[in-house]
Amino acid sequence: MDVCIFLTPPEGLTGLLTPERLTVFRAWFIHEWTQDAPPGEQELEEDLQATVTLVDHLLQQGASTLARPPERLQGSVVDLLDELSDFFTRGEHGEDHALVLATDRKPEDRDVQAAEAVIGSACPERTRQLWRHLAWGRAPGMEVGQGIGLKRQVPSLGYWTATEAKQVREDLREHLGGPPDYKPVRGMARFTSMLQRGLSLASRGDPAVALDAVTHAVDRAAREGSGLLFAR
Incomplete structure (x- = not known):
């Protein structure tokens, strides 16, 4: 698996999680997990809905709160990181919110x-x-x-x-x-x-x-x- 190295704001990950990017991610995430479900059966499973709830929390309270989420959402942090990794490497964040590679070298x-x-x-x-x-x-x-x-x-x-x-x-x-x-x-x-x-x-x-x-x-x-x- 290749590792992509992107530039971020000075504070790191949370600087990337702007409201605009989180909103795009939220829509992408729900679509990814419901697109193949039959009509009327597109509700997210409990663990997936918890990830959406964490994103909603960040949208309301700010991305910096990912460092100290409410106890009920702490178990969803790693899941969110995994989904964000997929979101970023696949370029699903949209041209207006594109990430810049720090180098074109991608080690495994x-x-x-x-x-x-x-x-x-x-x-x-x-x-x-x-x-x-x-x-x-x-x-x-x-x-x-x-x-x-x-x-x-x-x-x-x-x-x-x-x-x-x-x-x-x-x-x-x-x-x-x-x-x-x-x-x-x-x-x-x-x-x-x-x-x-x-x-x-x-x-x-x-x-x-x-x-x-x-x-x-x-x-x-x-x-x-x-x-x-x-x-x-």
């Missing part, structure tokens, strides 16, 4: 996960934790390094704020070389290279592909003062 999930070995042995803790949000997803309001449904079969939507994207950029520049392999520049380079090869064989992912994509994305985000969104 297995590339992103394989790169964790390199990040984990070469970069500071802050980037190790942020990489988890790229690899496995993140909900607004979540502390850095914590994950919603970490290591799920299908990773969820993730994001970095503008400040976090700059931190990753600084750490990649300081601790990793450039293409074609993005090896660590000091210290544990030989060990990391062996670990990288072993993990790549196990996952059939290529860490350099993910690191190349992220390097281009954080460079652009830093220039434009943007955050980054990871959708698949």
